[in-house]
Amino acid sequence: MSRPAAPEALTEPTERAGRGWTAALSLANGAIWVGWYGPLQILLALQAAELAPPGTAKESVLAWVTGAGAVVSMVANPLFGALSDRTASRFGRRTPWILAGVLGGAGALVLLAGAGTVAGMALGWCLVQLTLNAAFAAITAAVPDRVPHGRRGAVGGWLGAAQILGVVAGTGLATAAGGVVAGYLACAGFTVLGALPYVLLHRDPALPAGRRPARALLAGFRISPRRHPDLAWAWLTRFLINLGNALALLYLLYYLRDVLHRPDPDGGVLVLTAVNAVTLLGTVVVAGFWSDRIGRRQPFVLGAGALMTVATGLLAGWQTWPGALCAAALLGVGFGVFTSVDFALMTQVLPAAADRGKDLGIINIANALPQVAAPVLAAPIVQHLGGYRVLYGVAAGIGLLGALLVRRIRGVA
Structure with missing residues (x-):
């Protein structure tokens, strides 16, 4: 008696991903980097200078806030990657997390724009890292889900190009917007709009319900x-x-x-x-x-x-x-x-x-x-x-x- 075939989501891809899929995924990836680097290059430094308490150097405030965000990033990326591995949605494993991540990231950027204290600024930036890393983990995993081994260098190249352009675009938006609040809002809007073509036009292979029990989540981090x-x-x-x-x-x-x-x-x-x-x-x-x-x-x-x-x-x-x-x-x-x-x-x-x-x-x-x-x-x-x-x-x-x-x-x- 032959074994049942593995779900498409759990097999190695053999068909070449289309140019439209690669372009949409690259645009979504670049949009996430806009959401990260508009703040990192410009906006967080300006905000730290405004909110630093008397006697506290703005450099120290910036270092503390970005350091806290980096710690959140290191935890969030593998965590949301594991959650997306176990997501049995009719829209696939990755797309729901891309959508939730960019919407959450945009909301966190808006919250960060209204921060009036250093603690509020740190909370907002940690939420940005948490949510955008959910989307980024899903985008990264979509490549081995959909791209054969022999094409991953090219797709990785386009994702890398989109990353650099996202850094430049985020810096440009933050600079041209005309203020800290406007800069955050511009980056938030671009982050959502850039991800929409992939979310609306492309679907991931679905994972059958009950295939990956959540109780094994923590055990799976031991490699x-x-x-x-x-x-x-x-x-x-x-x-x-x-x-x-x-x-x-x-x-x-x-x-x-x-x-x-x-x-x-x-x-x-x-x-x-x-x-x-x-x-x-x-x-x-x-x-x-x-x-x-x-x-x-x-x-x-x-x-x-x-x-x-x-x-x-x-x-x-x-x-x-x-x-x-x-x-x-x-x-x-x-x-x-x-x-x-x-x-x-x-x-x-x-x-x-x-x-x-x-x-x-x-x-x-x-x-x-x-x-x-x-x-x-x-x-x-x-x-x-x-x-x-x-x-x-x-x-x-x-x-x-x-x-x-x-x-x-x-x-x-």
Whole structure:
């Protein structure tokens, strides 16, 4: 007697995802990054300056608020990924969470716009992180649900391009809106509108009711590195390369002001960010397509990590404005390649189709955790252990180690 066929939601996809599906998912992904980075780049800093109590530095308020949000992000992403894995809705596993996440995120941004205290600001930002991570976890998991292995580099490239454009668009909306409240409202509106085409026009494969018992939710977060070594090595690779990149970018303003003595360090950061974004956009999609075409991931991740190591080394050894420009360009090229190809690699080391959302959420901690760890490592290095040369040397070494560890992954070429 033959076994019943597995539900479509729990099988590996074999049919190529259409361009319309990829475009709609990429737009939804970019919209979420608008909701995150309009506040992070502009609005939270302005709000912190307005709400900081007398005698309290605005920098401390901003650090406290964003740090609390980062902690919420690290918990929310795998949690909502696991919940979406178990969602038996006629609209599919992922779409309900995308819709609920962007609507909740827009509401949280509106709440944040009206915050009149630091505590209210922190609560609002934590709610933004909680809700938008619900949507982001579902969007990320939709790729291995619907895209065959051989096409995930290209789709990852388009998602990476949308992420960068979302950061730029969020910053632009926050700047052009004409005030903190208007900026939050503009970002909230864009976040919802950008997700609607995917929610309205595309459906996920449905999971049969009762297929995934909720009582097993917490037990599912235990992933054994011994049983799944490829996943463990891939996680560590992503964490270390992201940590090296975070260390390189964290004190860029202070580096320009205190080491290079730029007359306009704020403008210098803007120029370097623009150079970085242009070179990243120039490689993120191309690298994904190329990786799909030749059927290999590791050489791209290794090469990207090595290139980023060279770029960070330039900040340590060639401390001039031209050196900083070259470093920004090389970091963009390397991180563009890494963003698309590493995403595809990650989807190929997932232990089970039934837990894609949860497992990708755990993997995404390797994106958020470096943002928390970088300040802890960087401050004592700059203040007591040799300054910026040592900081960028350490960042280069960490990134290179992460790139080399990709060779320990056995199941993906």
